[in-house]
Amino acid sequence: MANLHASVFFCLALSMMAMASAKQFMVGRSMGWTVPGPNAMSYNQWAESNRFQIGDSLLFVYPPGQDSLLQVEKESYDTCNTTTYIQRFDDGNTVFTFNQSGAFYFISGNEANCMKNESLVVVVLAERRQPSPPPSPSPVSSSSPPPSPASSSPPSPPPLTSTEVTPSPAPTGEETRTPPPPNGASLKVVGFMGSVGAFLGWVLFVF
Numbered sequence: 001m002a003n004l005h006a007s008v009f010f011c012l013a014l015s016m017m018a019m020a021s022a023k024q025f026m027v028g029r030s031m032g033w034t035v036p037g038p039n040a041m042s043y044n045q046w047a048e049s050n051r052f053q054i055g056d057s058l059l060f061v062y063p064p065g066q067d068s069l070l071q072v073e074k075e076s077y078d079t080c081n082t083t084t085y086i087q088r089f090d091d092g093n094t095v096f097t098f099n100q101s102g103a104f105y106f107i108s109g110n111e112a113n114c115m116k117n118e119s120l121v122v123v124v125l126a127e128r129r130q131p132s133p134p135p136s137p138s139p140v141s142s143s144s145p146p147p148s149p150a151s152s153s154p155p156s157p158p159p160l161t162s163t164e165v166t167p168s169p170a171p172t173g174e175e176t177r178t179p180p181p182p183n184g185a186s187l188k189v190v191g192f193m194g195s196v197g198a199f200l201g202w203v204l205f206v207f
């Protein structure tokens with residue numbers, strides 16, 4: 001029970017750490033999701049200066065009646081094709097969470113806006129990056145090992161009669177790989193026990 005509680009606690013701690021490490025990025029910062037101005041950093045320059053991993057999310061803010069967001073394949077991204085997309089969002093406040101690694105392509109639902117670089121490629125990293133302060137989780141893991149040795153010792157109950165007598169007749173036919181020596185030995189034990197029983201029975205019967 002102590003091990004179960006420790007592992008449940010450990011899983012909770014891990015999931016809380018994972019949730020804490022997931023980041024939300026506001027696309028375009030205060031500018032939001034719009035046609036970038038002439039002096040503005042492009043969305044892709046911004047994306048290249050960040051590291052995205054699975055579980056992180058993007059926040060797209062835009063005027064809901066006038067613009068929209070499409071998640072598209074690379075072909076639609078390259079051609080600003082707004083008629084073929086994976087997902088379309090138009091609520092004005094869209095949170096998109098990365099559920100896998102690889103490239104994610106986004107364009108404006110307005111073709112003209114897409115042609116003016118209202119478009120974004122985000123590459124999500126495959127490997128799990130460790131958060132910058134790694135020493136914090138170590139005390140949690142170091143406290144858990146002590147209860148583990150208790151679980152390794154129990155499986156050694158040696159009552160030979162109850163465990164060895166019953167399986168010996170059955171496995172002879174079903175599996176060829178089962179080594180015959182133990183079966184023979186246990187059969188000998190059974191035979192010996194049987195003969196002892198017979199002898200006892202004979203003794204009881206006779207006297």
Ligand SMILES: *[C@@H]1O[C@H](CO)[C@@H](O)[C@H](O)[C@H]1NC(C)=O
Nearest residue numbers: 075076079080081082083084
């Ligand atoms: C967009 O892509 C689809 C499928 O590839 C194609 O049928 C359609 O003609 C394209 N639209 C434009 C405007 O290129």
Ligand SMILES: *[C@@H]1O[C@H](CO)[C@@H](O)[C@H](O)[C@H]1NC(C)=O
Nearest residue numbers: 054086087097098099100101
């Ligand atoms: C991520 O989500 C997309 C669509 O929502 C789905 O097709 C894809 O299988 C998901 N990937 C994983 C690893 O669950």
Ligand SMILES: *[C@@H]1O[C@H](CO)[C@@H](O)[C@H](O)[C@H]1NC(C)=O
Nearest residue numbers: 036037038042044115116117
């Ligand atoms: C879009 O971005 C590309 C490369 O970043 C740039 O060469 C091009 O001039 C931009 N187009 C507009 C309309 O700003």
